[in-house]
Amino acid sequence: MSLLLALFTTGTLAGTVGALLGLGGGIFLVPALTLVFHLPVRLAVGTSLVSVIATSAGVAASAREESGADVTLGLRLEIATAAGAVIGGLVAGLVSADWISILFAAVVFATAAYTLAKSLGGSADEAMYASDYTPRRWVAGSGTAGLAGMVSGLLGVGGGFIKVPTMYAVMGVPLGIATATSNFMVGITAAASVFVYIGRGDVHPFIAVPTVAGVFLGAVSGTLLQSRLKVGWLRWGLIVLLVAIGVQMLLRGLAGGT
Amino acid sequence: MSRAHDKQGSPEMGRDMRRVARGLSAFALALMLGGFVLALVTAPRPLDPRAFDLTARGQRLMLYGLVALCLLPAVRVLTAGAHYAAARRLAQAVVALVVLLELIVSIVTGG
Numbered sequence: 001m002s003l004l005l006a007l008f009t010t011g012t013l014a015g016t017v018g019a020l021l022g023l024g025g026g027i028f029l030v031p032a033l034t035l036v037f038h039l040p041v042r043l044a045v046g047t048s049l050v051s052v053i054a055t056s057a058g059v060a061a062s063a064r065e066e067s068g069a070d071v072t073l074g075l076r077l078e079i080a081t082a083a084g085a086v087i088g089g090l091v092a093g094l095v096s097a098d099w100i101s102i103l104f105a106a107v108v109f110a111t112a113a114y115t116l117a118k119s120l121g122g123s124a125d126e127a128m129y130a131s132d133y134t135p136r137r138w139v140a141g142s143g144t145a146g147l148a149g150m151v152s153g154l155l156g157v158g159g160g161f162i163k164v165p166t167m168y169a170v171m172g173v174p175l176g177i178a179t180a181t182s183n184f185m186v187g188i189t190a191a192a193s194v195f196v197y198i199g200r201g202d203v204h205p206f207i208a209v210p211t212v213a214g215v216f217l218g219a220v221s222g223t224l225l226q227s228r229l230k231v232g233w234l235r236w237g238l239i240v241l242l243v244a245i246g247v248q249m250l251l252r253g254l255a256g257g258t
Numbered sequence: 259m260s261r262a263h264d265k266q267g268s269p270e271m272g273r274d275m276r277r278v279a280r281g282l283s284a285f286a287l288a289l290m291l292g293g294f295v296l297a298l299v300t301a302p303r304p305l306d307p308r309a310f311d312l313t314a315r316g317q318r319l320m321l322y323g324l325v326a327l328c329l330l331p332a333v334r335v336l337t338a339g340a341h342y343a344a345a346r347r348l349a350q351a352v353v354a355l356v357v358l359l360e361l362i363v364s365i366v367t368g369g
Contacts, residue, residue, distance in 0.1 A: 004298075050324055057283045057330050075335065191331040198325070205320040209294045212327070216287060 004210045007037070011211040015055055015218020020226055021238060025215050026052050026157040027111055030104060031245045035252065039207065041097045041104075046197035047208045048156030049190045051215040056187025069184035070177050073135050073167070078185055080142040081149035081163070082192035088153025089196030101253030104155050108246035112239050114161035119235045133174055141171040153193030158186040278345040279330065285353055286327035293319025313367050322356045 010032050011025070018025035026048040033044035092100060135141065144166040148159035160182040167178035197203050296316030311317055333348050 050328065053328055053331060057279060057286075057327060078335070188331040188335055191328050194328050198328075203324065205293075205317060205324060206297070208324060209290045209320050212324070213287065213291060213294075216283070 003037075004206070007207060008210040008214040010036070011051065011214025011216075012218040013214075014051070015215035016222040016225070017218075017234075017238065018055055018215075019219045019222025020229065021115070021235060023111065023115070023158070023160065025055050025218065026155075027108060027242070028245070029211070029215070030156050031108070031249055033207075033211075034101070035245075035248055041100045042092060042197070042200075042202045043204060043207065045092060045100070045154075045156035046194070046200075046202035047204075047211050049152075049194040049197060050203060050208050050212050052152075052156065052158055052190040053187045053194065054212045054216040055219040056183070056190070057216065057219075068177055069180040070135075070173065071181075071184065073171075073173065074181045074184045076138075077142060077145040077163070077167075077181075078188050080146035081152075081159075081185060081189045084146035084149025084151075085153035085189045085193035086196060088150035088155075089193035090153075091150070092154045093196070093200055098253045098256050100155065101249050105246045105250035105253060107151060107155055107157060107161075108242050108249060111157075111161045112242035112246065114165070115235055115242065116239055119239070133172060133177075135167070135171045135173055137170050137172075141166055144170065149189050149192070152186075152189045153196070156190075158182075159189065160186060277342065278333065278349050281346075282326065282330050282333060282349045282352060286323050286330065288323070289319050289326060289356070290323030293317065293321075293323055315364070318360070318363065322360065326352060326356055 011029070014025035014028040014032065017023075017028060029048045029051055030041070030044045033039045033047060034041050039047075145163060148162035148166070151157065151162060152159040160179070163182040163185065164175070164178045167173040167181060168175050171178075173181070194203070293316045297314060297320060298316070300314060300316055312321070329352050333345070333352065336348055
């Protein structure tokens with residue numbers, strides 16, 4: 001019983017921080033489940049994917065205002081992303097758990113760099129949500145979105161740190177709209193690969209349900225808190241935490257036997 | 259309709275989508291948590307979190323809840339830009355599918 005309560009608490013924390021900072025809870029959940037609860041990494045990834053869907057559902061259900069997502073752009077990119085996610089989910093069943101840990105560490109470092117760039121980038125302005133734009137370079141954008149999907153399916157994270165810069169820098173989509181569109185896509189991408197994990201037996205309901213319930217609760221409260229809290233200081237703490245998590249996951253992968 | 263709404267969907271559509279998301283999330287969570295409590299009460303002791311028995315109703319309900327939650331993004335995709343009535347019908351179809359599945363499984367397994 002204490003294990004189930006600990007999973008619920010961990011999920012709540014991951015969901016709250018994820019929603020506050022605009023990251024999926026998966027980036028915290030996978031390391032927590034593997035490093036603290038000593039669960040196999042594929043089981044952690046499967047649980048994380050369900051949690052990513054719960055976060056997306058929680059945010060979608062509790063958001064008060066129009067998110068600003070470009071639904072058409074999101075759905076077009078999602079064709080490549082969902083395909084990548086299914087491939088990622090299948091590949092996860094073939095590569096060793098140590099490699100998954102090492103790749104996860106690389107993604108954690110990339111997320112830390114992305115969060116740092118966002119912190120230094122300043123606050124939102126009108127140009128971030130400008131409607132006068134036309135997405136361009138669809139081939140490059142779709143290719144990178146497919147890669148983001150593969151990372152999501154392989155590692156149980158949202159992949160926003162790849163999709164947002166791609167939409168913004170490659171496709172010319174305003175940053176605010178790119179972020180909202182990426183958030184809209186996250187749950188769909190995770191849903192594409194989660195059935196691979198369910199089919200492979202890498203989602204255990206007794207572990208997933210308390211974690212997912214916690215993540216859902218955390219995502220809803222995080223979304224409601226977002227407008228009331230200043231998250232700038234939290235971002236800096238998170239960057240330090242992410243680097244520490246990345247080092248731990250890297251050491252775990254290099255040591256072998258995960 | 260402004261260009262922004264043309265690209266992003268109208269605020270009404272956004273509200274409709276949220277209503278459907280709320281309803282289906284609530285259904286999935288109720289199934290998951292209801293099944294979880296039932297499974298906790300009926301599971302043999304000591305509890306092994308990795309053991310899973312599909313013939314136990316509580317554990318089955320948990321799985322339905324998880325799958326219903328995982329279907330929510332698909333409902334959002336299929337109803338993007340659609341009217342509320344269409345989105346609501348699709349969400350109701352998911353609920354009906356789960357109820358029907360449970361009925362069939364209950365009859366087959368006799369429990």
